[in-house]
Amino acid sequence: MRTRICDQFGIEFPIFAFSHCRDVVAAVSKAGGFGVLGALAFSAEQLELELKWIDEHVDGKPYGVDIVMPASSVTAGQDVTKEMLEKMIPDQHKKFVEEVLTRYEVPALPKEQPKPETLLGWTPSGGRSHVDVALRHPIKLIVNALGPPPKDVVDHVHKHGVKVAALVGRADQAKKQVEAGVDIIVAQGTEAGGHTGEIATMVLVPEVVDAVHPTPVLAAGGIACGRQAAAALALGADGVWTGSVWMAVKESDLSSVVVDKLLAAKSSDTVRSRSMTGKPARQLKTDWIKAWEGPDSPGTLQMPLQFMLVADALARIGAYAEKPESRARDLAGTAIGQVVGRMNTVRSTRDVIYDMVKEYIDVVERMKKGLDEAG
Numbered sequence: 161m162r163t164r165i166c167d168q169f170g171i172e173f174p175i176f177a178f179s180h181c182r183d184v185v186a187a188v189s190k191a192g193g194f195g196v197l198g199a200l201a202f203s204a205e206q207l208e209l210e211l212k213w214i215d216e217h218v219d220g221k222p223y224g225v226d227i228v229m230p231a232s233s234v235t236a237g238q239d240v241t242k243e244m245l246e247k248m249i250p251d252q253h254k255k256f257v258e259e260v261l262t263r264y265e266v267p268a269l270p271k272e273q274p275k276p277e278t279l280l281g282w283t284p285s286g287g288r289s290h291v292d293v294a295l296r297h298p299i300k301l302i303v304n305a306l307g308p309p310p311k312d313v314v315d316h317v318h319k320h321g322v323k324v325a326a327l328v329g330r331a332d333q334a335k336k337q338v339e340a341g342v343d344i345i346v347a348q349g350t351e352a353g354g355h356t357g358e359i360a361t362m363v364l365v366p367e368v369v370d371a372v373h374p375t376p377v378l379a380a381g382g383i384a385c386g387r388q389a390a391a392a393l394a395l396g397a398d399g400v401w402t403g404s405v406w407m408a409v410k411e412s413d414l415s416s417v418v419v420d421k422l423l424a425a426k427s428s429d430t431v432r433s434r435s436m437t438g439k440p441a442r443q444l445k446t447d448w449i450k451a452w453e454g455p456d457s458p459g460t461l462q463m464p465l466q467f468m469l470v471a472d473a474l475a476r477i478g479a480y481a482e483k484p485e486s487r488a489r490d491l492a493g494t495a496i497g498q499v500v501g502r503m504n505t506v507r508s509t510r511d512v513i514y515d516m517v518k519e520y521i522d523v524v525e526r527m528k529k530g531l532d533e534a535g
């Protein structure tokens with residue numbers, strides 16, 4: 161399982177893994193893949209601590225950082241203060257959130273628990289501060305989601321000898337990214353967990369590969385085993401970019417209630433909903449999502465207002481979901497892709513990588529045998 165991307169990054173397998181959990185990132189890189197830490201949920205100070213930990217535990221293997229700089233949001237690229245944004249959240253929406261939590265008997269956050277960060281890295285300055293922190297570490301790749309990164313950011317990253325990758329859901333977006341100086345395109349199909357477009361991986365990947373040739377492309381969305389990885393490479397990708405599968409590995413820091421939900425979920429149990437961030441993101445179908453689609457829903461707000469509105473509610477749901485008998489359980493969920501239907505056991509990160517490689521080799525040999533037999 162070798163492609164040009166392996167030589168470019170000095171990795172054994174072209175398997176890229178997105179995770180918010182530093183333990184998973186380090187374990188993937190140590191197993192021969194390439195771990196990428198999702199920075200969005202961290203403050204600049206916390207990101208510094210996470211990356212320091214990875215540096216100390218990754219045995220010198222290459223890794224990357226994923227930031228989010230939305231090309232479109234309610235801020236229209238302007239840096240506005242948190243207070244200005246808070247004033248833009250209608251009372252009707254706050255009332256709706258409180259009504260849902262009351263219906264499910266979810267109390268306020270325990271006093272000792274700190275209030276959650278509501279703005280995340282979604283403002284232009286937030287994303288840039290993540291880039292500055294990341295470049296102080298021996299990272300090999302910075303990845304951006306939700307639109308082309310600003311040109312000066314790309315140039316700044318390149319000056320440090322670090323490559324830039326970006327997620328896309330359409331071929332025309334991929335072309336724009338390459339024009340903006342991006343080195344590697346992640347073609348992410350609608351099956352994927354998190355923010356996602358409408359085109360399926362099977363259709364999207366060859367379109368993107370052809371549109372941006374010879375730029376390397378990683379296939380994403382619905383890839384969690386060796387057969388899916390073989391299909392991705394057959395479609396012309398240089399490697400795979402995975403996310404969902406790492407949510408239920410031994411090293412994952414996800415709550416056990418949500419992990420159990422993932423292990424039980426079928427591939428039809430996810431839905432694209434704006435209720436988390438204001439942009440369509442695939443996630444587990446829960447009563448929380450259903451409430452936002454129900455007749456009483458005031459509708460979702462634009463990014464970043466929607467997450468600012470629901471961050472405290474999500475923290476409350478998380479804080480009480482673990483308690484037996486708590487109705488917060490019915491509301492608890494996570495971003496996750498359709499491949500959740502195949503996530504039925506908790507494995508170690510190393511086993512996920514090795515199982516994927518082994519199945520990849522088996523399938524390629526099987527296809528080669530078919531060719532040889534056909535003469």
Ligand SMILES: Cc1cc2nc3c(=O)[nH]c(=O)nc-3n(C[C@H](O)[C@H](O)[C@H](O)COP(=O)(O)O)c2cc1C
Nearest residue numbers: 178305352353354380381382402403404495496497
């Ligand atoms: C819980 C979760 C959170 C995600 N958050 C981000 C994010 O902050 N930035 C990003 O670029 N991609 C994010 N993604 C998308 C992944 O980078 C990746 O493209 C996707 O998971 C691949 O498809 P798969 O879920 O079918 O493996 C997230 C995915 C999941 C499952």
